[in-house]
Amino acid sequence: MHYTNIDFNKKTILITGGAGFIGSNLAFYFQDNFPESNIIIFDCFRSEETFSNGNLKSFGHYKNLIGFKGEIICGNLNNTNDLERLLDFNFDFIFHQAAISDTRVYDQEIIMKTNVNTFYDILDLTKKNNATLIYASSAATYGSMPSPQTVGYEKPENPYGYSKYAMDQIANKFYNENQNLRIIGLKYFNVYGPREFYKNSTASMVIQLGHQILQGKAPRLFEGSDKILRDFIYIEDVIQGNIKACNAKQSGVYNIGTGKPRSFQDIADILQKELGTNLETEYFANPFDGYQMHTQAEISDSMDDLGFEANYELEDGIKAYISEIKRIYEEEIK
Numbered sequence: 401m402h403y404t405n406i407d408f409n410k411k412t413i414l415i416t417g418g419a420g421f422i423g424s425n426l427a428f429y430f431q432d433n434f435p436e437s438n439i440i441i442f443d444c445f446r447s448e449e450t451f452s453n454g455n456l457k458s459f460g461h462y463k464n465l466i467g468f469k470g471e472i473i474c475g476n477l478n479n480t481n482d483l484e485r486l487l488d489f490n491f492d493f494i495f496h497q498a499a500i501s502d503t504r505v506y507d508q509e510i511i512m513k514t515n516v517n518t519f520y521d522i523l524d525l526t527k528k529n530n531a532t533l534i535y536a537s538s539a540a541t542y543g544s545m546p547s548p549q550t551v552g553y554e555k556p557e558n559p560y561g562y563s564k565y566a567m568d569q570i571a572n573k574f575y576n577e578n579q580n581l582r583i584i585g586l587k588y589f590n591v592y593g594p595r596e597f598y599k600n601s602t603a604s605m606v607i608q609l610g611h612q613i614l615q616g617k618a619p620r621l622f623e624g625s626d627k628i629l630r631d632f633i634y635i636e637d638v639i640q641g642n643i644k645a646c647n648a649k650q651s652g653v654y655n656i657g658t659g660k661p662r663s664f665q666d667i668a669d670i671l672q673k674e675l676g677t678n679l680e681t682e683y684f685a686n687p688f689d690g691y692q693m694h695t696q697a698e699i700s701d702s703m704d705d706l707g708f709e710a711n712y713e714l715e716d717g718i719k720a721y722i723s724e725i726k727r728i729y730e731e732e733i734k
């Protein structure tokens with residue numbers, strides 16, 4: 401599937417965070433559709449270190465890259481020597497996905513260093529290579545701003561959301577000072593789809609509930625889950641957004657969501673339908689402060705400027721994903 405008329409064959413493409421969920425899907429998009437593209441992945445993969453919340457410090461996993469034929473650099477954004485390896489290349493496109501992606505890490509110093517300080521290095525590399533930069537921002541920049549969340553009206557409520565908000569400010573200043581460069585930030589809403597499994601407990605509720613149901617357990621949801629609505633977006637639409645962003649006429653920040661909020665209860669119900677089960681739902685109290693209760697991307701600018709519009713409604717995304725949810729269950733859990 402080609403989402404633009406850009407021919408990425410013979411182009412040199414950097415994907416930071418390429419061993420993670422979205423980055424690895426991008427890598428396979430280019431490999432499958434532009435076999436002569438030169439793809440370089442930069443990712444620190446995972447160590448055994450955890451944050452105080454018990455989650456791994458990074459989620460990159462080799463299994464996301466089995467079959468990938470491009471180049472791989474195991475490097476940490478926070479390590480200058482590792483970043484220097486990138487100076488050997490001349491990138492045409494940079495997709496910057498690497499980050500602490502866990503919204504429940506509260507160590508502000510490590511988040512700001514990893515997500516924000518290193519963004520200056522990525523911007524410098526973009527300028528040096530005269531590359532097009534597409535970077536991952538987030539709907540977490542909106543906190544509990546009312547729906548539909550609109551670019552320019554952010555109020556982050558956790559360190560992660562703030563780090564992405566800071567990246568947007570830095571990018572804005574940088575592209576205003578470097579008008580020849582094309583720099584696009586994409587505020588992804590709640591992404592789900594293949595290759596998210598190795599994000600463990602930070603993976604989407606689609607795979608987590610899918611696996612609970614496959615285990616014959618009642619899907620477990622927060623109380624009031626029929627009234628907690630999010631804009632869930634399927635990975636293929638996120639890839640579409642990244643590719644279309646390469647054609648943007650001007651730099652900017654855009655929402656990547658469906659524009660159609662759905663409830664967590666809907667996810668459980670659609671999964672039960674797809675899996676042919678009829679289990680009772682089990683409800684428990686939501687332990688989290690600052691939980692986003694309603695997100696809905698305002699997507700008119702993404703449509704007008706990028707030609708982006710989601711192709712997958714929640715039903716379509718889960719249907720496309722279900723065989724992979726089952727495969728992972730068979731191979732990794734059962």
Ligand SMILES: NC(=O)c1ccc[n+]([C@@H]2O[C@H](COP(=O)([O-])OP(=O)(O)OC[C@H]3O[C@@H](n4cnc5c(N)ncnc54)[C@H](O)[C@@H]3O)[C@@H](O)[C@H]2O)c1
Pocket residue numbers: 416417418419420421422423442443444445446457458459460461475476477478496497498499500501502514536537538539540587588589590591592599
């Ligand atoms: N998945 C979502 O729903 C979602 C929503 C909004 C924004 N985002 C953003 O999209 C991007 C990709 O997210 P994802 O869901 O693929 O998460 P992910 O955790 O699977 O991918 C991030 C990758 O970055 C790597 N990484 C982390 N720290 C690094 C470091 N210091 N040096 C080098 N590599 C490092 C990890 O190993 C991992 O492979 C992230 O920037 C994330 O914040 C994701």
